[in-house]
Amino acid sequence: MAENINFIANPANLCVHLHRAYCLGWLIFGIAPKSLKIIGQEVTDKTQQEIAQALAGLEPAVDVWVAYVDVPEQPGNKVIAMHFDGWVWGERPHTFHGCPYYKVESTTKVMPQDMYDERIRAHQPQLYAWERLAADGVTLADLNENLIRNCIRRGIDGGRIPESALYEPTGDILSKWKLLKNGCRQMGRSCSFLIT
Structure with a gap:
């Protein structure tokens, strides 16, 4: 249970908590970090605005x-508790004000x-597949x-x-087959036709 509870002062920890894989959990304000004594804090409209601002800094929004x-x-004091669903591998990684954090x-x-790139690749594997990379140095020849x-x-x-494909230029055919992207050969797809 302690793994699922964080006592934070730094809003970047919101991002950290969201990166804990498969971890449902709570972020709690108003508990002394060392003694774990419940002290709470005064909650005003300004406090709620600060929380909203911190949450607005998270991308994607949660x-x-x-x-x-x-x-x-502690009369007048409150503990502020926030519940988050845990991050699942393959989901888009979270950032706080454009920067990813971890613990x-x-x-x-x-x-x-x-580490961030690995999570981005897991989120959108189709964009980072080996066969989609440009085949540098490979020409039609x-x-x-x-x-x-x-x-x-x-x-x-x-x-x-269609039979008309026999009479089309090789470059046009490869483009139709998505083996060329902006005139550049794509790695895995072009390798099938390399001269050995």
């Missing part, structure tokens, strides 16, 4: 349930770029035209490609 709980031993022991740190034309013939024989 639906947060905020509760204000009276502290009987190292009890310290909030800016997330390393490679590096491709086996006979193999390409053989594939076209097989497609025509199978009724999947």
Whole structure:
């Protein structure tokens, strides 16, 4: 249970908490971090505006349930409790004011770029697939035209490609097959036709 409760002063910890995989949890304001004594705090309109501002700094936006709980031993003070659903691998990673954060022991740190990139790739794998990368240094001359034309013939024989494809320039055919993007060969797709 302690893993699912955070006592925070730094709004960037909202982002940290959202990156805890599969972790439903609470962020709680108004508890002394060392003694865990419930002290609460005065909640004013300004306090609620600050909370709203902090939540507005999160991207993507999150639906947060905020509760204000009276502290009987401290009249006028309240504990502020926020409930979050945990992050699931493959979802878009969260940022706070454009910066991703994570936790190292009890310290909030800016997330390393490679860790953030890994989460972005998991969120949109189709954009980062190996076969979609540009094949630098590969030209149309590096491709086996006979193999390409053989594939076209097989497609025509199978009724999947119109016969007119036999008379089109190779570059046009590769573009239609999405093997060229803005005139550049794409890695995995072009490798099928490389001259060996």
